[in-house]
Amino acid sequence: MSEKLGKIEHHLFEQLIYSKCGYQRNEVIAGAQFGVDVSVIDLHGGMAMALTSDPLSLIPSLGLQESAWLSVHLMANDMATTGFAPMYGQFVLNLPSSFSKSDFKIYWEYIHKFCSEINLAITGGHTGFIEGQNSTIAGGGTLVAVAPKNKILVSKSAKSGNAILVTKSCAISSAAILAMSFPETVKKKTGIEIYQHGCNSFYHTSSLQDALIAVGNNNEHSEITAMHDVTEGGVLGAIYELAVASGNGAIIYNDKLPIAEVQAEICNLFGLDPRYCIGAGSMIITCEKEASDEVINRLANNNIPCVEVGQLCEKQNGLILIENDEKTNMKYLETDPYWAAFFSALKEGWK
Numbered sequence: 001m002s003e004k005l006g007k008i009e010h011h012l013f014e015q016l017i018y019s020k021c022g023y024q025r026n027e028v029i030a031g032a033q034f035g036v037d038v039s040v041i042d043l044h045g046g047m048a049m050a051l052t053s054d055p056l057s058l059i060p061s062l063g064l065q066e067s068a069w070l071s072v073h074l075m076a077n078d079m080a081t082t083g084f085a086p087m088y089g090q091f092v093l094n095l096p097s098s099f100s101k102s103d104f105k106i107y108w109e110y111i112h113k114f115c116s117e118i119n120l121a122i123t124g125g126h127t128g129f130i131e132g133q134n135s136t137i138a139g140g141g142t143l144v145a146v147a148p149k150n151k152i153l154v155s156k157s158a159k160s161g162n163a164i165l166v167t168k169s170c171a172i173s174s175a176a177i178l179a180m181s182f183p184e185t186v187k188k189k190t191g192i193e194i195y196q197h198g199c200n201s202f203y204h205t206s207s208l209q210d211a212l213i214a215v216g217n218n219n220e221h222s223e224i225t226a227m228h229d230v231t232e233g234g235v236l237g238a239i240y241e242l243a244v245a246s247g248n249g250a251i252i253y254n255d256k257l258p259i260a261e262v263q264a265e266i267c268n269l270f271g272l273d274p275r276y277c278i279g280a281g282s283m284i285i286t287c288e289k290e291a292s293d294e295v296i297n298r299l300a301n302n303n304i305p306c307v308e309v310g311q312l313c314e315k316q317n318g319l320i321l322i323e324n325d326e327k328t329n330m331k332y333l334e335t336d337p338y339w340a341a342f343f344s345a346l347k348e349g350w351k
Contacts, residue, residue, distance in 0.1 A: 007232050009334040010034055030154050036245050037078040037229060040152055048149035051142055052078040052086075056093065058138035061181045064103060066202060067138075068110030073206040074231070074280055075143045076118060080211035081227040081283075083153045083219050085118055086143035091125035093139040099129065118208060151219045158226035158246035160312050163292040165285040167210045167299060167306045169260035170235045171267050171274035172281035174338045176202035178266055181342070184351040190265045197262040205281035213302050214285050214295055221298075223291035230279035232336040236321070237276060238284045240332045243312060243319055252310035252330065254323035258282075270341040276331070277338040286312060 013034055021032050029048060030040040041049045057070040071091075079086040091111070095104065115122055120143070179186045179198030187195045207229050215224050228242040235257060243250040259274050267274040285306070287295050292308050299306040319330040 010332070011334075029149070030156070033156065033245060034241065036155050037081045038154060040082075040149075040154060042149060043146065046149055047146060048152055050079065050082045050084065050145045050147065050152055053140060053142040054078060055137045056091065056139045056141050057136060058095070058099075058107070059136045059177075062177065064107045065110050066180070068107055069114055069203070070205070070280075071138070071141065072111060072114040072118075072120070073208070075141055076120070077207045077229040077231075077280060077283075079143050079145055080208045081153060081155060081229055082145065082147070083151060083211060083215040083224065083227070084145045084147045085208060085212060086120050086145050088121050088123045088144040089115060089141060090123060090144075091127075091139070091141045093125070093127045094130045094133055095128065095138055096133045097129050097131045148219075153215070153224065153226055155226045155228040155242045156245040156247070158242055158248060158286040158312055160248050160314050161289055162225050162286040162312045163289045163308050164239060164250065164252070164310045164312060165287065165292065165295060165306050166235055166258055166309050167207065167283045167285070167304055168204060168281055169258045169263050169274075169279075169305075170230075170282065171259070171263040171272070171277050171279050172201055173205045173279060174234075174272065174274070174277040175263040175266040176205065178270055178342065178345075182345055182350045185345070186266060186269065189269050194262055194265045198266050201262060201281075207281055207283040209302070210283040210285075210299065210304055210306075213299055213304065214283075214287075221291075221295070223288040224285060224295070225288070226286045228284040230282040230284060232278050232338075233333055234274065234276040234279045234336070235282060235284070236330060237332060237336075238279070238282075239309075240319055240330055242284055242286065246312070247315055248312040249315050249317040249319055250310060250312050250330070251317070251320045251322065254321055256307055256309040258305065258307050258309075270345060272337055272341050276333050276336070277341075278336055 027042040038050045038052045054075040057067045230238040321330045
């Protein structure tokens, strides 16, 4: 298939998966599609069920609590793009045979804690210990929400002319995980303050509240047309995916992209462009152009920074990045450079 690390490349997804998704059922409103975070199933009676799946994390260099946080919240971020919080969850754990029962107890108690905090019921799954399992991926999970069909947002619903908003900063999760994984190097090269802020930003990697505040408690803010959470490929990759999924082009102003000093410093140390590396915690939001300031202010009132970085346009206009007054075609990196940077630092013995 591919020797590249990370998610399957777009062309391979289209070639190998997209047209081979089993039996076609009429009630599937949104199925597997590039750039779409959730699937949606019509339940009739005006209701629908949204589902999303993701790997579960078990990363020794971060810790059990932090791994549990990522396991819950990276999936919850996907569900948040619907405008609703997840309600039910299935967890499949394939754990290393060397993983002690005492450590599993701690890990699972944190899973329970973080699910409880967002009102997510764990409804089942599978737990096993596997010989030869040494990956930082400990299995996978699926989250479910049931909501009014006409209120569920999907990224393919964004419209030409919509404003594109970005919450928080580029590269939140990349910078946080790198700081926590290589503390001595980050402290020495960037200073103790940048290191501490980088580590502290780890718990900003949830974008659930970003989404729920954007749409309102009762999903009353219909000016929000779509959302897409930032994962591999960073903020620019997420904007690219949303534009492709919705059949639009986009014009993005580079100088408006939010890149906080902490993320910029840590990414620079690892030779990363923060615009293009894993950025869980940031949410891409599209809304009617005239509502942009209102959405930004609503988030700001809840201490969530948000900026307008451009707008969607007709597909034939392309995906354009304006940098230093020059227009270039927006890149899409099918392999997130974070992975190479992480393993390179590991290989070089960074501590």
